[in-house]
Amino acid sequence: MEKTQQQILRHHGGDGEHARKMISQTYADRHDEDFWHFWQTQMAPVIGANEGLMDLGAGTGLFVQALAQGYPNASIIGIEAAPYMLNAVVDLPSHARVVADDLNDPSEQVEAGSVAAIMCNMLVHELIQPVLMFQAAYRWLKPGGRFCVIDLVRQPLESYLARKYPNAELSNANLTREQLEDAFEHFLEHNRYHAQDIVYMLQACGFEVIEQTPLKNGRMIRLVAQKPR
Template sequence: MAVRQNTTWKNFLSPMVRFLIDEDKWRRYADSIDWEKQSDRFRRSDIIVPLYYSSQNFHGIEGGYLNPEVAVSYDPVTQYLLPPHETLVRQALIDAVKVHPRRILDLGCGTGSTTLMLKQAFPQAEVIGLDLSPYMLVRAEDKAQSAGLEILWRHGNAETTNFQNAAFDLVTASLLFHEIPNTVSQAILRESFRLLVAGGQILILDGNQKTLRQFEWLNDIFEEPYIREYAAGNLDASMGAAGFEAVRTQDVWWINQVTSGVKPIPVTDVTAQKKRQQYTPRSIDSTIDNNDLEGLGSPVFGIRA
């Protein structure tokens, strides 16, 4: 698929966002990190980056998420793309958790914004963030250290995670599915089904498919190569095809949605039926400030030697 050259994002919205953010601050942060050295701590030689990921320019940046520039620009830009407030939108995923998770896997975790909120909401749980971009994991680790949260960051492909069967109680994905082809989405759903325990839950936060279909101009705003394919799909049906039950999608501030599904418990599994618990997570009291670089472990601010 060819990269679109003239997008509303590139010609109009990107300059507006650049006007709103402190580019000098972010440039100092970017220059303070040896991105290749730090990303090598996460990079795994056995991970093959798929062509659909490496051949596209995401968010108008050449090289997409395999360019460290995206790891730096993602947070300041995203805060303006999730109205009315990024934390409120991501909180909708936290509020939709209906299990009491001991192990959580956040797929396509990016810079870890939702991952950090999951750890805050479930401090006793083991939380793992997985992403194909080691540069994004460098940024995610900085944020977790700043927030004092212990999270495991792993370089990997959400289609084939190599984790054991039934290893997690909760699998999540935020703003991932609109950036991948539908065939890949289906593979990730099948992998999530394999990873979940019986009675485990999957939660997907992303753009509202119904809204994107009704308002075609929304698809033209950003340089997102697979957003039309995502908008034309039906995540409820895809989750059902992967084996999930109790599938439900709820709107989040009109432009986003959260879709939930449960891996069914075999009627013969009496033990699992008894252990299944319904859980209402607590709301996040403190907002994780993605843009507070002064608190990050960056040498430019004297945090590290």
């Protein structure tokens, strides 16, 4: 767990408080009307009464809180590793909780086959490898349960830098060494996988991928994977 916590803090630029604030501030944008329409059409249909729901990389638990409000009879678990997120978890009702666990090698938080739907939003690129998490998600899901992965996917360096520094060019001197090193380090982390790489890993872990939707002009992908019935 400690190794993962150190790795996540480095990914967040060494400033966990800033990362926590940014994730909280952007929550509404990431869970807008389009997202909830997607949830109702692709995830909600497989959720039965009194079944489990999970959020992997839950942060301060805002999505767990939203699920708890929408599914008052479900058992809802969020998993998070970063202490600066866990120390600021929002108020949750008795049927929802956020627990500490290392998603590079998850422990068994719930009974196998007891979960109907799992969300994994902007987490895969933060993990050293996501395979053990994908395997755990497969075990936790019921037959026919669904796993949604939303994440960054590989893009050319030119378009990545143009978005991060819209008015900058590598040929001029207006970028400092610190800015360039930060940009290139994040480029490597945010460009770990092509969309097809994530599809391959999900399929190799037993899932059927039933949706692939590019987001943000191809900078991100939304995948829905189903455990075979």
